[in-house]
Amino acid sequence: MNTAHSPKLDAIDTPAALIDVERMQRNIARMQTRMDELGVRFRPHVKTTKCVDVVRAQIAAGAQGITVSTLKEAEAFFAAGIGDILYAVGITPSKLPRALALRQRGCDLKLILDNAAAANAVVEFGKVHGHAFEVWLEVDTDGHRSGLAPGHDALIEVGRTLQDGGVEVGGVMTHAGSSYELHDVEALAALAEQERAGCVLAAERLRAAGVVCKTVSVGSTPTALHARELPGVDEVRAGVYVFFDLVMRNVGVCGTNDIALSVLASVIGHQPDKGWVIVDAGWMALSRDRGTAKQSHDFGYGLVCALDGTPIAGAAFVGANQEHGIVAIEPHDADALATRFPLGMKLRILPNHACATGAQFPEYYAVMPEGHVAVWSRFHGW
Amino acid sequence: MNTAHSPKLDAIDTPAALIDVERMQRNIARMQTRMDELGVRFRPHVKTTKCVDVVRAQIAAGAQGITVSTLKEAEAFFAAGIGDILYAVGITPSKLPRALALRQRGCDLKLILDNAAAANAVVEFGKVHGHAFEVWLEVDTDGHRSGLAPGHDALIEVGRTLQDGGVEVGGVMTHAGSSYELHDVEALAALAEQERAGCVLAAERLRAAGVVCKTVSVGSTPTALHARELPGVDEVRAGVYVFFDLVMRNVGVCGTNDIALSVLASVIGHQPDKGWVIVDAGWMALSRDRGTAKQSHDFGYGLVCALDGTPIAGAAFVGANQEHGIVAIEPHDADALATRFPLGMKLRILPNHACATGAQFPEYYAVMPEGHVAVWSRFHGW
Numbered sequence: 113m114n115t116a117h118s119p120k121l122d123a124i125d126t127p128a129a130l131i132d133v134e135r136m137q138r139n140i141a142r143m144q145t146r147m148d149e150l151g152v153r154f155r156p157h158v159k160t161t162k163c164v165d166v167v168r169a170q171i172a173a174g175a176q177g178i179t180v181s182t183l184k185e186a187e188a189f190f191a192a193g194i195g196d197i198l199y200a201v202g203i204t205p206s207k208l209p210r211a212l213a214l215r216q217r218g219c220d221l222k223l224i225l226d227n228a229a230a231a232n233a234v235v236e237f238g239k240v241h242g243h244a245f246e247v248w249l250e251v252d253t254d255g256h257r258s259g260l261a262p263g264h265d266a267l268i269e270v271g272r273t274l275q276d277g278g279v280e281v282g283g284v285m286t287h288a289g290s291s292y293e294l295h296d297v298e299a300l301a302a303l304a305e306q307e308r309a310g311c312v313l314a315a316e317r318l319r320a321a322g323v324v325c326k327t328v329s330v331g332s333t334p335t336a337l338h339a340r341e342l343p344g345v346d347e348v349r350a351g352v353y354v355f356f357d358l359v360m361r362n363v364g365v366c367g368t369n370d371i372a373l374s375v376l377a378s379v380i381g382h383q384p385d386k387g388w389v390i391v392d393a394g395w396m397a398l399s400r401d402r403g404t405a406k407q408s409h410d411f412g413y414g415l416v417c418a419l420d421g422t423p424i425a426g427a428a429f430v431g432a433n434q435e436h437g438i439v440a441i442e443p444h445d446a447d448a449l450a451t452r453f454p455l456g457m458k459l460r461i462l463p464n465h466a467c468a469t470g471a472q473f474p475e476y477y478a479v480m481p482e483g484h485v486a487v488w489s490r491f492h493g494w
Numbered sequence: 495m496n497t498a499h500s501p502k503l504d505a506i507d508t509p510a511a512l513i514d515v516e517r518m519q520r521n522i523a524r525m526q527t528r529m530d531e532l533g534v535r536f537r538p539h540v541k542t543t544k545c546v547d548v549v550r551a552q553i554a555a556g557a558q559g560i561t562v563s564t565l566k567e568a569e570a571f572f573a574a575g576i577g578d579i580l581y582a583v584g585i586t587p588s589k590l591p592r593a594l595a596l597r598q599r600g601c602d603l604k605l606i607l608d609n610a611a612a613a614n615a616v617v618e619f620g621k622v623h624g625h626a627f628e629v630w631l632e633v634d635t636d637g638h639r640s641g642l643a644p645g646h647d648a649l650i651e652v653g654r655t656l657q658d659g660g661v662e663v664g665g666v667m668t669h670a671g672s673s674y675e676l677h678d679v680e681a682l683a684a685l686a687e688q689e690r691a692g693c694v695l696a697a698e699r700l701r702a703a704g705v706v707c708k709t710v711s712v713g714s715t716p717t718a719l720h721a722r723e724l725p726g727v728d729e730v731r732a733g734v735y736v737f738f739d740l741v742m743r744n745v746g747v748c749g750t751n752d753i754a755l756s757v758l759a760s761v762i763g764h765q766p767d768k769g770w771v772i773v774d775a776g777w778m779a780l781s782r783d784r785g786t787a788k789q790s791h792d793f794g795y796g797l798v799c800a801l802d803g804t805p806i807a808g809a810a811f812v813g814a815n816q817e818h819g820i821v822a823i824e825p826h827d828a829d830a831l832a833t834r835f836p837l838g839m840k841l842r843i844l845p846n847h848a849c850a851t852g853a854q855f856p857e858y859y860a861v862m863p864e865g866h867v868a869v870w871s872r873f874h875g876w
Contacts, residue, residue, distance in 0.1 A: 125588065125589070125592075125876065126586075126588070126876075127876060128876075159816055159817070181778075181816055181817040182817060201762065201774060201817045201818065202762040202763045202772065202774075203762070204508075204760045204761070204762050204774065204837060204838050205837070205838045206507065206508070206760060206838060207507070210507075225763075226763050227763050227764060227832070227837065229832065229836065229837035229838075230762075230763070230837055233837065233838075252765075257772065257813075257815060257818055257820065258762075258763050258765070258772050258818065289815065378586045378588060379586070380583065380584040380585070380586050380612075380640075381584045381607075381608050381609050381612070381640050382609060383634075383640070390584065390639065390640050392583060392584075392586065395783075395850065396563075396853060397876075399781075399782055400781055400782035400783040400784070400847075400850055401777075401782040402782070402784075431639075433639060433671065434541055434563055434849055434850075435541070435563040435564060435583045436583065436639055436640065438639065450609070450611065454611065455586060455587070455609065455611035455612055455615065456586050456587045456588060456611075456615075465782075467816055468777065468782055471778060471854075472853075473875060474874055474875035475875075492856055492874055493855060493856035493857075494507065494508075494509060494510075494779075
């Protein structure tokens with residue numbers, strides 16, 4: 113990063129979300145290269161950025177299709193020309209009209225579900241509207257959230273309900289989200305294998321029962337980067353890798369100098385006796401995400417860096433109100449505090465969780481390798 | 495609340511932020527009545543809602559002027575016809591051009607600061623642009639964040655720097671934000687008195703030193719509602735009271751049936767063996783705020799209620815991913831779970847922190863007492 117002397121970066125109003133585009137491109141290349149080595153397609157989860165500019169860079173690098181977490185993302189990315197979309201949150205009946213509208217406009221939107229009631233609802237709605245939806249079955253491979261157990265009869269029953277009802281069972285998908293709780297290479301590789309094996313088993317059981325199931329889709333950023341081989345898997349999904357963050361640093365899948373998202377903040381005051389520097393980035397900018405609190409290194413509300421991206425030793429982001437951040441300096445010298453961190457000084461804060469921090473902003477400032485800054489908008493809401 | 499049978503409420507896409515307008519109006523009336531009894535003006539902090547419709551209701555009830563946390567709020571509310579605005583985050587030099595532009599358009603925008611460097615910057619900028627700003631001095635009465643100590647020489651020096659430099663010192667202001675950490679009526683009344691006494695002392699010392707200081711402004715929702723008398727105080731500020739939330743419930747300033755903001759969510763699946771109901775409101779909807787975690791009652795990610803607003807006994811919002819919420823039911827009956835909480839069932843989640851939860855949404859659905867629903871937009875970003 114060589115942007116410290118960019119007058120354009122200096123001129124940005126604070127707080128602001130900055131993307132270090134060089135780091136982002138490096139993260140994108142790293143993931144795509146690994147997917148190519150493993151012989152699988154890559155379908156990035158765009159919930160991290162909700163930004164067409166970022167997703168175009170992912171597709172340019174080789175991604176095939178996208179994963180979304182909301183129908184608003186599906187609508188916005190389809191409008192931007194991306195047709196192959198997996199909506200990876202279990203469908204409810206009330207959302208079927210919006211999904212149908214997208215498919216009728218030509219979007220290759222795939223739904224997911226993990227229960228008989230949802231399968232019946234999609235079948236019925238499809239019949240009423242004369243439309244054949246494509247559904248992927250959500251499989252639970254680590255017990256952290258949703259999904260059908262790969263070995264359970266319900267998986268087959270739900271698959272048959274769909275197929276017999278005229279719905280294409282396009283695949284099985286799983287997400288080993290418990291990988292965020294790990295921090296050891298062997299454990300991550302083992303979870304990646306567990307994720308793979310469970311999802312492949314689900315596909316094999318469906319196929320043996322006569323349910324067409326063409327795609328096996330797995331992934332999370334940590335398991336994607338630690339999988340050693342992926343036989344039987346067709347595609348991998350991951351989201352946060354594009355920016356990385358301090359949670360991922362603690363998991364062990366990136367270094368702090370891979371983190372491509374930061375919050376630009378200005379010093380607005382001091383409490384010299386306490387060694388506090390007050391900045392204009394509070395939780396409204398950084399989010400309330402304290403994901404590193406229970407990890408090996410608690411970064412408070414973020415890692416405090418100089419404008420050039422270098423972490424500042426002894427500076428800890430210890431507190432946040434809505435528009436105020438409290439940065440504690442240790443050891444502190446009350447008399448020197450305002451000289452070392454003068455009013456108006458710009459700092460860059462690396463976030464705990466890039467998905468949560470990015471969501472606080474209507475746009476990113478994309479800092480190019482040569483220092484030019486572009487404004488990239490992002491979506492908000494549902 | 496009698497909105498359970500409103501077809502319009504039923505038709506809202508989830509997740510969505512709902513305002514119970516009857517509760518909101520009751521909260522507004524309660525605060526304004528108390529301020530009238532105490533003989534002070536009331537200047538609501540609009541950072542909680544960032545919504546013109548809500549603020550118009552506060553002004554209609556008697557509020558005089560508003561408090562904002564960002565210049566974007568100042569710009570938006572000034573455009574909506576509100577001219578008397580206190581920007582209650584310490585000013586930095588880079589924000590002065592935007593503040594000047596507002597004042598030159600006729601906005602009675604008041605800045606705050608708590609240090610000599612900022613005072614000098616405002617004086618210099620005012621001279622260069624031939625403009626006399628109005629500044630209020632931020633006073634620290636509880637050590638929780640920013641502000642000048644009421645008894646310290648720096649207060650007088652900063653006040654004189656401003657006044658001698660042609661800047662109007664319009665007042666002193668303080669915010670006893672540490673009130674959020676209390677939960678006892680006597681402690682809250684004592685902190686309200688500490689907040690009042692400190693701020694009045696600051697004004698008296700400034701006046702004795704020849705600095706004109708016409709307004710004494712104090713406040714936080716808990717201290718505003720627990721102050722027993724406010725001699726020397728001209729106005730009170732508070733924000734979250736308009737919606738209240740579970741943090742305020744634990745502080746003891748409201749009941750759960752006063753909370754006017756909720757998140758509407760739909761059931762999207764179940765994990766019967768674990769007693770989990772999966773809903774489509776995760777941390778993107780509820781925010782990552784876990785403010786009740788360290789209070790007397792930890793509400794997880796929110797209090798789970800039926801569509802009519804009644805809390806559901808035994809339901810705990812124990813986990814949240816980006817677009818998934820995990821509601822654990824105790825005691826649980828695996829076979830009955832999907833019958834009791836069927837796919838598509840709507841729930842209302844009361845938030846830990848209304849300011850943080852509201853910020854996740856581009857608009858509120860305002861549910862009127864008779865069941866009619868209006869869409870009220872809110873601002874996002876800076």
